[in-house]
Structure formats: C-alpha cells, structure tokens
Amino acid sequence: MKQDIRELSKKALESFLEEHGEKKFRAKQIEEWLWTKGVDTFEEMTNLSKSARQMLQEHFSLPKATIKTTQKSKDTTIKVGFELPDGEVVEGVLIPSDDRVTACISSQVGCALHCKFCATGLIGYRRNLTAGEIFDQVFKLNELSEKTYGHRLSNIVYMGMGEPLMNYDNVLASAERISDEKAGMGMSPQRITVSTVGLTRRIKRLADDGVKFHLAVSLHAARDKVRNDIMPVNKNAGGLQELREAITYFHEKTKKRVTMEYVLLGGVNDQLEDAQALAEFCKAFPVKVNVIEYNPVEGTPYKASDNTTMDAFVSHLLSKNMVVNVRRSRGKDIDAACGQLAARKVTSGR
Numbered sequence: 001m002k003q004d005i006r007e008l009s010k011k012a013l014e015s016f017l018e019e020h021g022e023k024k025f026r027a028k029q030i031e032e033w034l035w036t037k038g039v040d041t042f043e044e045m046t047n048l049s050k051s052a053r054q055m056l057q058e059h060f061s062l063p064k065a066t067i068k069t070t071q072k073s074k075d076t077t078i079k080v081g082f083e084l085p086d087g088e089v090v091e092g093v094l095i096p097s098d099d100r101v102t103a104c105i106s107s108q109v110g111c112a113l114h115c116k117f118c119a120t121g122l123i124g125y126r127r128n129l130t131a132g133e134i135f136d137q138v139f140k141l142n143e144l145s146e147k148t149y150g151h152r153l154s155n156i157v158y159m160g161m162g163e164p165l166m167n168y169d170n171v172l173a174s175a176e177r178i179s180d181e182k183a184g185m186g187m188s189p190q191r192i193t194v195s196t197v198g199l200t201r202r203i204k205r206l207a208d209d210g211v212k213f214h215l216a217v218s219l220h221a222a223r224d225k226v227r228n229d230i231m232p233v234n235k236n237a238g239g240l241q242e243l244r245e246a247i248t249y250f251h252e253k254t255k256k257r258v259t260m261e262y263v264l265l266g267g268v269n270d271q272l273e274d275a276q277a278l279a280e281f282c283k284a285f286p287v288k289v290n291v292i293e294y295n296p297v298e299g300t301p302y303k304a305s306d307n308t309t310m311d312a313f314v315s316h317l318l319s320k321n322m323v324v325n326v327r328r329s330r331g332k333d334i335d336a337a338c339g340q341l342a343a344r345k346v347t348s349g350r
Contacts, residue, residue, distance in 0.1 A: 005060035006034055006132040010183075020055055030056070031183035038139045040064055065090075065136035070144075078148065082137055084109070088126060090161050092137045094145055100154035103141040107134060107171050108162025113197055113233045115220075117265060119297045120161045129162070131173035138178055139185065156187065159195040159216070159261075165202040175213055189213045195261065197233050200246035207253035215250060216259040216290075217243070221269045222277035230268065244284055251285040258285060263292045264305040264313060271309075275316040282322065289317060292327040 008016070010031060014024035026048065033045045042056045063085035071079045078094040090106035111118070112125035142153045156178065158164040164171045175192055177184040189212035196203065197218045206215065221227035227234040237243065247258050260282065264270040278289070291314055294304040305313070310326070317324045 002059065002061040004063055004130065004132060005030075005056065006062070006135075007130065008060075016059075022052055022055075026052065028183070034062075035135070035177050035180065035183045036185070038136075063130075063132070065133045065140070067140055067144075078144065080137075080141065080144065082106075082133075082140075084129070084133055090129065090133075090137070092141055092160055094141055094148070096145075096149050099151070101145045101149050101151065102155040102157060103138060103145070103153050104157050104160050105134060105137040105141070106160035106162055107158055107164040107167045111162050112166065113163055113231070115197065115218075115231045115233075117220075117230060117263065117294065117297060117300055117302045119299075122297070122299055125162075128167040128170060131170040131177065134170060134174035135177050138174075142185065153187070155191045155193070157193045157195065157216070159193075163197055163199070164194050165196045165199045165206075168202055168205070172209070172211070175211075179212070193259065197231060198237055198243045198246070199233075200237050200242045203243075203246040204249050207250040211254070214256060214259065216261055217247065218261045218263075219243075219278070219281070220261070220263050220265075222274065222281040226269050226274070230265070240281060244281060248284050258287055260287050260289045261292060262289060263294050264310055265294055266303040266305045266309070268302065270305040270313055272312065272316055275313045279317060279320040279322060288323045288325065290325050290327050291317070 005013075010027055013027040013030060017026050018024050029047055030045065033039045037044075039045060040062065042053045042060075042062060045053055045056075048056075065082040065084050067080055068083040068089065069081035073079070076096055080092045080094070082090050082092060084090065088109045090109055092106060093104040095102045095104065106129065108128050109126035110123045111120045114121040138153070138156055145151065145153050158171060171194060175189065175194070178187050178192065179189045180186065192213035193216050194206075194211075194213055195216040195218055203215070219227075221230060222240065224234065224239050227240065234240070250256070251258060260278070262269075262278065282289070291310070293310070294302060296303065314324055314326060
C-alpha cells in the first residue's frame with residue numbers, strides 16, 4: 001500500500017527525492033502544490049518533469065476528502081458533507097456573519113465521549129482524521145466561501161465532529177499547514193480556535209508545545225454533579241478541579257484568554273446557581289464565555305432554555321463583570337447548528 005505523500009515531513013521528502021536522482025529543492029515545489037494550491041493529482045504538478053511526476057505516482061498516494069453534499073440554510077449557513085477516501089463521512093459548516101465567514105471543521109469520524117446532548121456522540125467513534133483530511137475541509141470550505149460569499153474564510157474553529165485533542169498530532173499538524181505562509185494557506189493562527197471537552201493532560205501539553213492558536217473549553221456545567229451527568233468524560237478527567245488547574249496552567253504558559261463554551265439546557269444547567277458556579281469557576285483566569293442556544297437533537301431528552309431563563313443567566317454573568325457573548329442557532333433547519341453534526345444526510349442531493 002502506497003504511503004500518503006502528505007504524511008511525509010519535508011526532510012523525509014527531500015531524502016526520498018535525492019535517493020531517486022532529483023534535487024531536494026523539488027520538495028519545496030511539491031509542498032506548495034500539496035498545501036498551497038491543494039492539487040488532487042500528481043499530474044497537476046506542472047513544474048515537475050513528467051518522469052518526476054510518474055515517480056511520485058508510483059511511490060505515493062494522494063488521498064483527498066471531497067465534497068459529497070451541500071445544504072444551504074434559510075439563514076445562509078452552509079453544511080457540507082465530506083466523503084473521505086475510505087468512504088467515511090464527516091461534516092463541516094460555513095457560518096457567514098456581516099463581512100466574516102467562519103468554518104467549523106471536524107477532527108474525527110464520530111466521537112467516543114458520548115456527551116448526552118450531542119448528535120455526534122450518539123453515533124460513536126469510528127476513527128481519527130489525518131492532517132490532510134482536516135486540511136482538505138478548510139481548503140475546500142475556503143473555496144466555497146469565496147464562491148458563495150465573495151471572500152475568504154475569516155476564522156476556523158475545530159468544533160465539528162469529534163474531540164480534537166484525542167487526535168492531537170493530526171490536529172496540530174493541520175493547524176500548522178493552515179497557518180504556514182510558505183507551504184500552506186497562510187492564515188494567522190490567531191484566527192484558529194481548537195475546542196476540547198477538557199482533556200486536562202492534553203490542555204497542559206498544548207501549553208508546553210507553545211501553540212499559537214486559541215483554546216476553547218466546552219464546559220456546559222460548572223458543578224461536578226451536573227457535568228458528570230451530561231458529560232461522562234468529566235469523571236474520567238478528574239473533575240472540574242483538575243480542569244481548572246489545567247486551564248490555569250495553559251493561561252500562565254501562553255498568556256492567552258480561554259473561551260468557555262456553555263450550552264444552555266432547559267432545567268439542567270441554566271439556573272442562577274449554575275451561573276454563579278460558572279462565575280466562581282472562571283475566577284482563576286481571564287475568560288470569554290459563549291452562552292449557546294441549545295439545538296434539539298433527536299434521541300435526546302433535552303430542550304432549549306426559554307428566553308427569560310437565558311436572559312437571567314447572562315445578566316448574572318454580566319453582573320460579575322464577565323465577558324459574555326450569546327450565540328443563537330445558525331443552520332438549525334439543516335441540522336448544521338452546534339451539537340447537531342452527525343453526517344446523517346450525506347446521501348441527499350446537492
């Protein structure tokens with residue numbers, strides 16, 4: 001079985017080329033074709049000789065994620081079904097707002113963490129995406145953004161299917177390629193956010209690795225009893241105390257403000273005592289809180305908080321001088337909103 005050429009480091013590619021009678025500077029050209037121009041075949045690498053292209057074809061594969069379906073919401077959000085080389089499917093979303101477009105991308109096929117309110121968790125874990133497959137989502141969503149909205153992606157969030165930090169190496173490798181100015185898309189890492197349910201050891205590893213992108217934590221409850229119930233990972237990851245320590249460590253090492261994602265579930269985590277617990281949890285570090293409207297997921301018992309409850313929750317946080325954004329649903333009518341991605345509609349038409 002041929003090796004995926006995009007899994008080679010530049011040094012390994014240079015060594016391969018020299019061993020096969022080519023100049024190692026060709027590696028730079030090849031990487032530009034792969035990561036800047038996003039070609040789908042070796043034949044498209046037109047500044048290489050025909051023999052060089054044939055040699056690459058003989059030794060390597062170039063598997064790509066391809067757009068299988070697109071669905072457009074009434075609010076102009078677009079959900080894209082990406083078919084992977086092995087036939088698996090993941091979903092990505094384009095979210096336009098004013099003069100910006102955010103791409104929400106997936107890092108795994110399914111998810112192993114089984115958060116009870118999330119559609120992805122219901123389908124279970126199938127596999128990690130490669131760095132190339134993650135990159136393909138961004139590259140193709142950027143093309144679609146330019147075609148549909150008239151400008152490039154403004155921001156990228158790893159908040160689609162899967163837990164990014166359970167695919168640590170490939171997520172970091174893809175982020176590096178997305179932000180690489182010489183052999184990549186040249187997007188500033190300040191415009192990239194990676195989300196996690198709170199894997200404490202890997203949050204600390206991010207800090208030690210000196211990542212430049214932003215971190216978001218899908219908190220959703222600041223009381224262990226509630227969080228244990230809706231997010232089973234909380235028990236295994238050491239609870240909220242260890243999570244607080246990991247976030248504090250991350251902030252101290254990187255000086256970055258962490259974003260807290262908090263989906264309001266009616267009657268579950270949306271009372272004033274929950275808001276106060278959230279305020280207390282966040283005292284140890286500077287944060288921004290995104291309070292998110294819940295999007296119904298078939299097969300779960302949860303419902304969205306009513307507007308009065310949401311307003312009271314947000315008002316309590318603001319009274320504590322916290323930075324709070326309210327995120328209303330986008331793309332709910334096509335199951336593209338937060339927590340709804342499950343690749344169930346991949347067989348539908350464009």
